[in-house]
Amino acid sequence: MTVMQMASGPAIPASALRFLNVAMLEKAGFVQLHEKQSWDQQVKLGGRYYYKRNQSSLVAFAIGQKYRPGNGVHIVGAHTDSPNLRVRPTSTRTKEGYLQCSIETYGGGLWATWFDRDLSLAGRVIVATSDAQNKFESRLVHVRRPLLRVPTLAIHLNRTANEAFKFNQEDNLQPILGLEDALNATADKLNAQANHGVGTPTMESKHHPVLLQLLAEELGCKVSHIQDFELSLYDTQPPAAGGIANEFLFAPRVDNQMSCFCATEGLIDSLEKNDALENASSIRAIALFDNEEVGSVSYQGAESNLVWSMIHRLAALAVQNTTSGPLNSQALFDQSLARSFLVSSDTAHAVHPNYASIHEQNLRPKINAGPVIKTNAKQRYASTAVTTFLLRRIAKLADVPLQEFEVRNDCACGSTIGPMLSKQVRTVDLGNPQLSMHSIREMCGSHDVERKIRLFAEFFRSFGQVDEELTVD
Template sequence: MTEIHPAPVEAKDFLDFVNQAQSPFHATEQAVIRLRKAGFQEIKEKDNWNGTLKRNGKYFFTRNRSAVIAFAVGGKYKPGNGFSAIGAHTDSPCLKVKPVSKKERLGYLQVGVQLYGGGLWHTWFDRDLSVAGRVVVETADGKLENRLARIDRPILRIPTLAIHLDRSTSADGFKFNNETHLTPMISTVTKSLTGEPAKALKPDTEINGDIPLSEKHHPVLMHLLSEELKVPVDKILDFELCLYDTQPSAIGGAYNEFIFSGRLDNLMMSYCSIEALIRSLKTKEDSLANDPNIRLVSLFDNEEVGSNTAHGADSNLLPSTFERLSLATYDDDAVSNTISTAYLESLPKSYLISADMAHAVHPNYSEKHDDGHRPHMHKGVVVKVNANQRYATTAPTTVVLREVAKKYRVPLQEFVVRNDSPCGSTIGPMLSAKLGLRTVDVGNAQLSMHSCREVCGTEDVGLAIKLFEGFFEEFPSVDARLTVD
């Protein structure tokens, strides 16, 4: 059947990405799959990059398997030249399985969870939930291996209390305790006693002398992971699991104008950044060959909890990458006498787009937006400004982006919070301060940010990709016209 109002191809492709990216580990894996397909070569952070990197080369590496940096070296790049960079993040607010998750109450088996980030936790009630993340297993030859796991069917649910048992919900709103009420059930005791999972763990199974694994997690959960990974239960040593809504992301609206999905913040910008980098190397054969810069995308983890981790934006991940790329030798170049200053020289020549989703004006809460700053879906990428530096945008950094947007015919919108409203932040200010980088904060407009199920516009996916692609191709020439330091 032919669609009357088909959604843009970029929106459909994003669905393929986000529907396979239920955790930061899976999001990183999806980015890596696309990079490999586009001819990017994997390198290791622990290796010496000298003799490996070449001009016009395309490379990537991961850290913790939840953060990834991809870059392409311009054909005219010389140590000391700048970086054309975009930063985004792979994590989203979610519930995570506790290290000791085994709970049982009134005939129900429950899984203890932690709150990760600042989620709208009431939206997780009455959803069909499952788990995805990283599992550490012991292989047959004794190696300790990280594997990705995702159970593709609903196994968990957090039920609400019937209104008949709490009439105050109508008058006072839905209130709950994050520890006692936000605990999903996975099975009933009666069913678990007759099912095979109850026999899956031996009582004496231990992890390095710790308490028995069977006392940490319900055998039924361990059995499900065992089936998913095709390994014996006693070879599962530990895991980091995120809960996710099993309802697939979808195109919606009367004219297929919306994307209904979890994790739009910030997998939308992660997807657009990676796609833009890949496309910028395809659209013009001489584009990279004539580029004096290194084009780079960095997808960090842990933005939702402050970024102060080894794989977050407040780590050494981006600074050390910039430094290594500035000091590396390319092709058969000899080491310059001034090579030790190349890193410091490169930073003032560089520019960072901090890409994180933005707040669309809400039709039912329009008073929450300043009259002159009400971003809409389908009307372009949002430039975010804050006088108190919650965003890193400045007038010169905005001008650079506007010049690119003008050439590529991408509309831009502006957003500031009301003076009587709190303001979120991004990775932009911390990276700008840490590296002295010129930075602009942008994102696509969305509603229901930090909900289990969010919404954004289908047209905006392609607009963001087009803007970022144009940035990679045009930044050096635009920067050459800028006289403001």
């Protein structure tokens, strides 16, 4: 899969995982596991596996042929979500003859960039599988045509707009779906078809009937089968290569679907040779979490047990299958964590030519000059001297240049999944440099993508050896 195919992919974590990451993994021989099931008879040395949670998070791992209880797990972690606008649970809104869709903001987006864009909807819908409404499933939907728009107020009516574009996120950020006449033309017909959802008010009382009809057409189901949904707005403009030498990628959701792509491709590339796992004694893994943009505190976020449960299960399986006498799975789990290492992969702030003074004078990452190690004395990033040194050793083996970033003392610092995951394992924070972070369309370097993939592949192949060369405790 190419970078452009990835950037052109689905607009929400669940769809991106299904149509990009899972497709890549299954093509490379990874087999799906399920958390609700026992892995006892499924997981083998030398095997490749993945599992999902909530349709929006994923862990994939490959087990070395020489893996033993308590050995390390080498992980690249990233997050699947990006700032966006989300349809409210009750979204019906009409004003001045317009149908509007009530939204709320998700994450810390540059919301001004969502004005005057051709927007559409993507997400998941809970539907009944039959008129009996006793079986249900979660299905993905992706409306491909422009559907909504948040128009700006004309300059003639807002003469100070070029001095400071100020707006109220509740009152001025609500998108237009259509004209009220369109609702009146179909409302009676759709309401006559309405069935009550399971334990909820009818969907027709919470959302415009024309919106529900659109979803039903996209899904190939009846309106009355729609029970609930989670929908996000997205920009329909496709990504593009840009710059005088096509050295840039202009695309949505660079933060952080790009890292998810690089992690997946790096893991697969590390397994390219048939004997890649023959002498490997560790587990190679990627962990792609949802909800980083809103704090990671969720069942599918980095604060959950998503990745740790995998390590614990494998330790327990090893204990169960051992012939060398009784072992304690908790002790092996703890030992495994001590031997493990995680690369927290997000994006980094490239120096901006129009705002260069925002960066610390000696720490100004450049696009297409290599991935960036991110540090912060207040632990907003998880990098330490030890973890940074180890990654530098890997980068040297991979022939990948690295850059550094810290914020100025008078600037606030963002964060990543790194600090919370570093509570359990040694962690370094890394990211490719980009501009327009959290805009509806972002900008990064096309050459940095290949370098990051190469770095991750070398990390999976060589970290065990590099780690043995350093003594700390």
